[in-house]
Amino acid sequence: MEPIEVFKALSNESRLQILHWLKDPEKHFTPHEGIDMRKIGVCVSQVTDKLKMTQSTASQYLSILQRAGLIKTERIGKYTYYKRNEETIREIGAFFNNEI
Amino acid sequence: MEPIEVFKALSNESRLQILHWLKDPEKHFTPHEGIDMRKIGVCVSQVTDKLKMTQSTASQYLSILQRAGLIKTERIGKYTYYKRNEETIREIGAFFNNEI
């Protein structure tokens, strides 16, 4: 967990939103056939629609969040699903309380 | 408290360090004649020395941290002292736990 990388990832309105939306995905995303969003996550297209930005941008933002350790990914067929990585998020909370 | 502004302020090694040093200033800064660092804070020159960057840069970094609400300032004579703003820091911790 690289604090600077994490804070950079969080320094952007869209990326903050993605992370927030993923906290309660059923509330924010339109369902995906036979996928439990809570367990599996949401795919890039779902995020793209919600963000109202290009697929390219959505994909990159998800990638930035993932490299920072804030979300994790699972490929199922031609879809890539992303969901929150609660462990890392807790770690950052701890870092914030102890080091900052 | 503007989360994006806060995370941007924290997205820099030097600024993170300043904030960390200020947590226990006596441990990290050389004393200033008759000033209780814990109560009053440390001045720009002290931070400049510790940072090993120019006075200009140190002053700007302190200003960025202050605008983000992470530190507060008090001018005494020709010195400007900065210390942590624990209230805001707590607020951000809460934001992090609740919104992110």
Add this chain to the structure above:
DNA sequence: TTGACATATCGATAATTTGCGATATTATAA
């Protein structure tokens, strides 16, 4: 008042980030 510090601000250049369109890659279904 003037000189000497401490700090803030301005203007500049290099580096990084933003967000896009175009294209490459991967996986499925026909």
Add this chain to the structure above:
DNA sequence: TTATAATATCGCAAATTATCGATATGTCAA
């Protein structure tokens, strides 16, 4: 196989950030 859909990556221009030197501003002491 091939057409198609989903995703990733590349290369770009615009915007923002990093860091500096130079200079302005504020404050005290002589």
